[in-house]
Amino acid sequence: MKIGVLGLQGAIAEHMRMIEMSGEEAVTVKKVEQLAELDGMIIPGGESTTIGKLIKKYGFDVALKDFATKGKPIFGTCAGLIILAKEINGIEEIHLGLMDIKVERNAFGRQRESFETALQIEGVADDFQAVFIRAPYIMEVKGNAKILSTFEGKIVAARQDHFLVTAFHPELTLDPRVHQYFIKMIKEYKD
Numbered sequence: 001m002k003i004g005v006l007g008l009q010g011a012i013a014e015h016m017r018m019i020e021m022s023g024e025e026a027v028t029v030k031k032v033e034q035l036a037e038l039d040g041m042i043i044p045g046g047e048s049t050t051i052g053k054l055i056k057k058y059g060f061d062v063a064l065k066d067f068a069t070k071g072k073p074i075f076g077t078c079a080g081l082i083i084l085a086k087e088i089n090g091i092e093e094i095h096l097g098l099m100d101i102k103v104e105r106n107a108f109g110r111q112r113e114s115f116e117t118a119l120q121i122e123g124v125a126d127d128f129q130a131v132f133i134r135a136p137y138i139m140e141v142k143g144n145a146k147i148l149s150t151f152e153g154k155i156v157a158a159r160q161d162h163f164l165v166t167a168f169h170p171e172l173t174l175d176p177r178v179h180q181y182f183i184k185m186i187k188e189y190k191d
Contacts, residue, residue, distance in 0.1 A: 001186060004029040004038040008054040010046030010079065014171035018179040032063040040186040041067060045078030045133070045169055048105065052083060052095040061096065068098050071189050073162040075182045081165035082136050089139060099163045100143035103136045119168075121149040121157055124181045130156070130168035137167050162189050 005015040007028040016026035019042075027034065029041070041064070043051070055061050068074055076084040083095040087102035114133040120126050130151075138155035141147055149157035149166075156167040164185060170178035 001025065001039045001183070001190070002027055002037055003040045003042065003183070003186065004034060005042045005044060006051075006055075006060070006080075008046075008058070008060075009051050010044030011077075011169060011171050012044055014169075015042050015044050015077075015179075018171050018176050019183075021176045022180050022183055024183055032059050035063055035067050038067075038072065039190055040073040040075070040182065042182070043074065043076040043080030043083050044171070045080060048079040048082035048095070048136075051079050052093075055083065055095060064096055065098065068096075068162070071162055073164065073182065073185045073189055074098065075164040075166075075185075077166050077169055077171065078133065078135055081138070081167055084163055084165055085138075086142075087140075099158070099160050099165060100141065100145045101138045101158060101160075101165070102140040102142070104139050105136050106134050117151060119149050119151060119156065121178065121181075123148065125175075125177050128170070128175060128177060129173055130166075130170070131172040132156075132168050133172075135167045138165070159185075 001024045007030040019026035084099045085103045086097045089104045119130045145160035
């Protein structure tokens with residue numbers, strides 16, 4: 001299986017390491033044409049406004065929506081969660097708008113308020129050590145979007161069909177279980 005990591009900004013190498021640790025092939029995606037050869041796609045963290053602008057500039061907005069329409073799974077972490085959301089609190093412009101969730105940006109504070117905590121994530125782990133850096137959270141899930149994890153009453157992981165999002169950075173740990181869950185999703189949708 002080939003899994004792409006959007007190579008515009010963010011923890012690209014760390015996601016690639018997790019995919020490879022899980023026994024699959026990782027590809028840095030910098031051109032729209034590369035999407036055709038992929039089974040799944042990861043949109044990493046970074047700065048959501050910047051990633052959103054770059055996605056538009058390089059034509060990934062249309063290409064990723066098409067990728068999603070073909071039933072190919074997409075996993076967004078931190079800023080990637082914001083990119084996938086249909087609604088961003090207080091902001092008119094959305095990015096891809098693929099997932100029925102409403103999000104709050106920078107919900108856990110600034111960079112210096114970054115933290116780690118053990119989370120229970122449905123279908124993944126009872127004890128996943130999650131890294132939060134200027135993290136968003138999900139205010140609301142709608143339609144068939146499903147909550148996978150919460151922290152202090154805030155939704156920090158969700159799934160909707162072939163979309164997965166986390167407010168935290170699973171790639172900044174040495175624990176590949178969230179990535180393995182995504183790989184399992186890809187296999188489900190590939191069959």
